[in-house]
Amino acid sequence: MEKEYTEQESLQLITEMINAARNDMQNGRGDLVILWGYVIASLALGNFALIQMLGVHNPLIYLIWTLTIPLFIISAIIESRKERRTKVKNRITSIIASLWNGYAITVCVALTMLYAGAAIFRSSEIYALINPLILSLTGLAIFVTGRIFRFKPFVYGGIVFWTGAIVCILGSGYMYIQGFHFIVSAICMIAGFIVPGHLLNRKKE
Template sequence: MEGKKMTEKESLELITQMIQNSKKNLRLGNVNVLLLWGYLCAITALVVYVLILITGNPLWNWLWLAIPVIGFPVMHWLKKKEDKPVLTYTDKVLLAIWSNIGQYGIGISIIAAFYFDSMLLLLPIILLLCSLGVNITGSIINDSWMRNAAGCALAISVVMISHILFNPPELNFMYPAFAVCFIIMLIIPGHRLNRRHTKE
């Protein structure tokens, strides 16, 4: 038996519902995923920056490991407190995208730390990966702020890489730039989604 064909209006309603569901599933209790990772990345960047400025010791870069060490257990704890959401196709796509970005980010970090013994390219490459993820996420959930912010962060990551290639090895300005990018890419959109959710 042939399935019932959807009208154009029903198709649009279904797509809108899937987008709204994906926005809702970005939340874990009163905190959403964007805020969790945004604050972790921005605060870690600023703490590492200040400690290196004070001590002149680049070993403080090992504090970057605090991001996955704190982030993944907190996410797991928040998910345990929540009812298991119904995942739509868009949710599964977002999950696959960010899983891959996370794996590549961790892999690049390990290579930079142990093989090259340098953090020089780590910040712009991580920023490049995350800005692509945020841009795709913004496109999927129809959030223009996220798309535009990701575009700015992408441009900043390219400037960072150019600076490294042509004006090495000054790195200090990259830490605050990295923090600012995560504020505009994840923290501001996270608070906007929370405010919109509260209104709804």
């Protein structure tokens, strides 16, 4: 049965349907952020502990970061399962996915540049840029995510990451605690990923 109605009712229906679709957009986005937050914060603290135990010049301690490879695989599996269950695809969700894929590629390119630079110029000081660079890129990605979702804890998280990046590089010059930047990274992951991730899930509930 086709029902005709007034222009006010038309407008109301359009608004209701658009809002219904928009509300679905924010569902369940916190889980991956929380997972990455806990794992990276644990790895950073683990790396700090290993530096204290084995010394900063032992290259084996950095192998702990290879654990991010299974994390990438687990994330890809979670995302693909979620996509299979998803009934609707939003432009904003696609933009966010592209942002984080672009972020992952940029981090890989930046790491390649830094390691290549360190080898070419035979300068181990370049390694001091690794953490600040990753933190500032992460700050950009989480800040933009927060702005797109209109979710302030992610926006503040971005600011925490940018501050952390500056603290890291200054700390490399003036702090005399070996592996200090890993503590900063862990704090950034807690404030920028774990806390906002939980807040997002709570908002969803």
